[in-house]
Amino acid sequence: MPNTKGPDQIFQRALAEQEILLPKCDDCGAFHFFPRVLCPHCHGTAISWQRASGKGRVHTTTVVRRKPERGGDYNVCMVELEEGVRMMSRVEGIAPGDVVIDMAVTAFVGAAEDTPIVLFRPAEV
Amino acid sequence: MTDQLRGKSAIVGTGHAGFGEAHGLTSFDVMAQSALAALGDAGLKLSDVDGLFCTMMEDSMPALMAAEYLGIQPRFIDGTMSGGSSFVNYLTSATMALDAGLCDVALIVYGSNQRTASGKLVTASRPPAYEAPYNPRYPISGYAMAAARHMHEYGTTREQLADVAVAARAWARHNPEAFERGPLTREDVLGARMVGDPLTVRDCCLVTDGGGAIVLVRADRARDFPKPPVYVLGSAAQSAHRQISQMKDFTVTAARESGKRAFAAAGVSPGDIQAVELYDAFTINTILFLEDLGFCAKGEGGAFVEGGRIAPDGVLPVNTNGGGLSCVHPGMYGIFTVIEAARQIRGDAPGIQLNDIDVALAHGNGGVLSSQVTAILGSQATL
Numbered sequence A: 001m002p003n004t005k006g007p008d009q010i011f012q013r014a015l016a017e018q019e020i021l022l023p024k025c026d027d028c029g030a031f032h033f034f035p036r037v038l039c040p041h042c043h044g045t046a047i048s049w050q051r052a053s054g055k056g057r058v059h060t061t062t063v064v065r066r067k068p069e070r071g072g073d074y075n076v077c078m079v080e081l082e083e084g085v086r087m088m089s090r091v092e093g094i095a096p097g098d099v100v101i102d103m104a105v106t107a108f109v110g111a112a113e114d115t116p117i118v119l120f121r122p123a124e125v
Numbered sequence B: 001m002t003d004q005l006r007g008k009s010a011i012v013g014t015g016h017a018g019f020g021e022a023h024g025l026t027s028f029d030v031m032a033q034s035a036l037a038a039l040g041d042a043g044l045k046l047s048d049v050d051g052l053f054c055t056m057m058e059d060s061m062p063a064l065m066a067a068e069y070l071g072i073q074p075r076f077i078d079g080t081m082s083g084g085s086s087f088v089n090y091l092t093s094a095t096m097a098l099d100a101g102l103c104d105v106a107l108i109v110y111g112s113n114q115r116t117a118s119g120k121l122v123t124a125s126r127p128p129a130y131e132a133p134y135n136p137r138y139p140i141s142g143y144a145m146a147a148a149r150h151m152h153e154y155g156t157t158r159e160q161l162a163d164v165a166v167a168a169r170a171w172a173r174h175n176p177e178a179f180e181r182g183p184l185t186r187e188d189v190l191g192a193r194m195v196g197d198p199l200t201v202r203d204c205c206l207v208t209d210g211g212g213a214i215v216l217v218r219a220d221r222a223r224d225f226p227k228p229p230v231y232v233l234g235s236a237a238q239s240a241h242r243q244i245s246q247m248k249d250f251t252v253t254a255a256r257e258s259g260k261r262a263f264a265a266a267g268v269s270p271g272d273i274q275a276v277e278l279y280d281a282f283t284i285n286t287i288l289f290l291e292d293l294g295f296c297a298k299g300e301g302g303a304f305v306e307g308g309r310i311a312p313d314g315v316l317p318v319n320t321n322g323g324g325l326s327c328v329h330p331g332m333y334g335i336f337t338v339i340e341a342a343r344q345i346r347g348d349a350p351g352i353q354l355n356d357i358d359v360a361l362a363h364g365n366g367g368v369l370s371s372q373v374t375a376i377l378g379s380q381a382t383l
């Protein structure tokens, strides 16, 4: 990828290298997600990138019901990261209906078709 | 809208077309039939319309498409697209435009043939980039996650969600215009096919065709029309987000703010509202909006709707036409909340007509709990 200047490009480029970066505002110190050219909290434009801790909790969750012949049911959830931001994702490694609110999860870089994406698995106790 | 605009405009005509299945008709055909019905109701002609307020899913310039189809060249248009709340939102811009003399006859109009055309919700929206890879099903996954969080925080139950659908059906059973009029029990809802946990297919709105239209004029000439005028006492909007993943609190909607300002503009409070028409895309919506609009405290919505309390002969009449759950849901339902509220006030509701309704509330929801718009309508007696 020749040009990695834009916030979306920086995020995606890092994912392609198995790294999850989160944008953080230099002015107010808050993280935000999705990546953008300004801080949605204080509207400052000085944004730095920090490696995500990968620790999070399921904030809310649903099971998308799908016929077995189309691939079966799958999980869609919102995960609140330790850094205070939430992202839509999926918890893998357990049945979609076993994903529950407040469960501790750990991020990893998986793939949707050929594109790297952030996924979660239940945290090791 | 502030109280300066209270009662400055009035609905003098309502109409609809293509409810259920509009075989062989395009969305714009249904839109035009709805427009003609509303203008006929008002004793006006299409050539009288000089303000057009319209959005549809089928085109990126729907207001222009509609004007062209109708053969009119309006001097004021508003095509603001905030999803299903758009048509409630147009009450504000139409009232402003009428009050400022930018138009004299405002037509709010919508049409859809989504059921016969595709059998599912039609949308021109692209999936958001940071959600699309996880394949949420739009819009249900968003509402399902709001419901799950509400159940987690407040102990709301699937039975209480089901009772919203049961109440809607109980109203619809009396409404010859409603699409689903068969009996529906709590057990039917709970036992229906699960679509997006915790919501079954009976927790979800219908997928129908249909269109609706509303004609507004300035209040000073509102009594010159065949039907009793219904005044816009207050209307207010709040836009919170676009993507469900950006919703700050999954149990609190922007209806809290839109409602507060609409009530202030109208000079009334929830206790004054005699009929409540809410955009019930999913059963959780009704619970969230009853809480956020102040009909009950946050977290008490489940108990508030339980066991027929919002059904006919209950404590509060909610969605008296059967709502999007049982009457009609052609993609964007918002306009029908206004039409039913207006008809209850005029005294010509198609189903159960409540006695002596002077003040009713219409609430539109757009996107995934994204845009909230509240309007309060009143009879001549409320001016």
Ligand SMILES: [Zn+2]
Pocket (backbone or CB within 6 Å): A025, A026, A027, A028, A029, A030, A039, A040, A041, A042, A043, A044
């Ligand atoms: Zn900031």
